[in-house]
Amino acid sequence: MKTRITELLGIEYPIICGGMFQVGRAELAAAVSEAGGLGVITSKTQVTPEGLRSEIQKIKALTKKPFAVNLNLFPSQTATPNEEFIKVLIEEDVKIVETSGRSPKELMPLLKANGFKVLHKVAGAKYAVSAEKLGVDAVIVVGNETGGHPGMSDVGSLVMLPRVVDSVSIPVIAGGGYADGRGLVSALAFGAEAVVMGTRFMATDEAPIHDNVKQWMVEADENNTIVVQRNIGSPSRVALNAVSKEVDRLEQEGATIEQLLPLITGQRAKNVYFEGDLDGGIWSCGQSVGLIKEVLPIKELFKQITDEANQSLEFIRKSLSSLSNV
Numbered sequence: 001m002k003t004r005i006t007e008l009l010g011i012e013y014p015i016i017c018g019g020m021f022q023v024g025r026a027e028l029a030a031a032v033s034e035a036g037g038l039g040v041i042t043s044k045t046q047v048t049p050e051g052l053r054s055e056i057q058k059i060k061a062l063t064k065k066p067f068a069v070n071l072n073l074f075p076s077q078t079a080t081p082n083e084e085f086i087k088v089l090i091e092e093d094v095k096i097v098e099t100s101g102r103s104p105k106e107l108m109p110l111l112k113a114n115g116f117k118v119l120h121k122v123a124g125a126k127y128a129v130s131a132e133k134l135g136v137d138a139v140i141v142v143g144n145e146t147g148g149h150p151g152m153s154d155v156g157s158l159v160m161l162p163r164v165v166d167s168v169s170i171p172v173i174a175g176g177g178y179a180d181g182r183g184l185v186s187a188l189a190f191g192a193e194a195v196v197m198g199t200r201f202m203a204t205d206e207a208p209i210h211d212n213v214k215q216w217m218v219e220a221d222e223n224n225t226i227v228v229q230r231n232i233g234s235p236s237r238v239a240l241n242a243v244s245k246e247v248d249r250l251e252q253e254g255a256t257i258e259q260l261l262p263l264i265t266g267q268r269a270k271n272v273y274f275e276g277d278l279d280g281g282i283w284s285c286g287q288s289v290g291l292i293k294e295v296l297p298i299k300e301l302f303k304q305i306t307d308e309a310n311q312s313l314e315f316i317r318k319s320l321s322s323l324s325n326v
Helices: 004-009 026-034 049-062 082-091 108-113 125-134 157-167 181-189 211-219 242-252 257-264 266-273 287-291 298-324
Strands: 015-017 039-042 067-072 096-100 117-122 138-142 172-175 194-197 225-228 236-239
Touching (some): 004 138, 026 067, 026 298, 039 049, 049 067, 049 082, 082 108, 108 117, 117 125, 125 138, 125 157, 138 157, 157 172, 181 194, 181 298, 225 242, 242 257
Parallel strands (some): 067 096, 096 117, 117 138, 138 172
């Protein structure tokens, strides 16, 4: 599969692992890269520049293939040392970054001066246009189905993706609702040049999270997520559990950010991911969880996705042939 994204990033398949807080670690990212996609480790997970350096050295010991590092630009109670993170990336010869949260404008001069390929995540066409003007190499557009932060819009990928493709000339990567080969083919048909998946990669052998979480994902359906934090201007799609239900209830009663913070802090996700307490905190999960039927090794998941993609393409060919004979 060759697209502008596979050529730009030097990967075999147009499949990227989303940058996931607490989950985007070396083991998962390396497995995705080894399978032919692009693995992503998250700088915010590592907290400090030296922690990030250690994680980068770990992934470099596991794979010689391309990988990326996510730089989280979301506003935070504690300052995120992104410039120090970038210094580490330069010293460790990392070539690809994913930026997310808000405009990367302040960091672009530093990133471009040091030859980084920049993939920026957006939640709408106007943000994609702005990112293109800043000089990013590609945009990742996420529809409302996405786990984590879908933006303030309620527009799903079916409409969001072609809107963005029509609005920019740089490559577009599709996110939000993608979990299999059918989704990959549909994204390419809409003009995307790769897909980014987060939720699907959580339900794999290599994902560094508790088996309780993975089993919940296999048993869940598309109705087992909820969007919270709209009232504070930072909507997030998360798994439906006791904590997210309580956050939703409080928001409907007009709760302030100070009242919500003890429940929505990302640190509580550790209780879920690493201790297996499914009600231990808020944790990101997209609607594509409804498409997950089993936990697989990543290499096998890639084979499944490419087989499904080929089956979908064959179905399309047959359908088009039938139409031409009408």
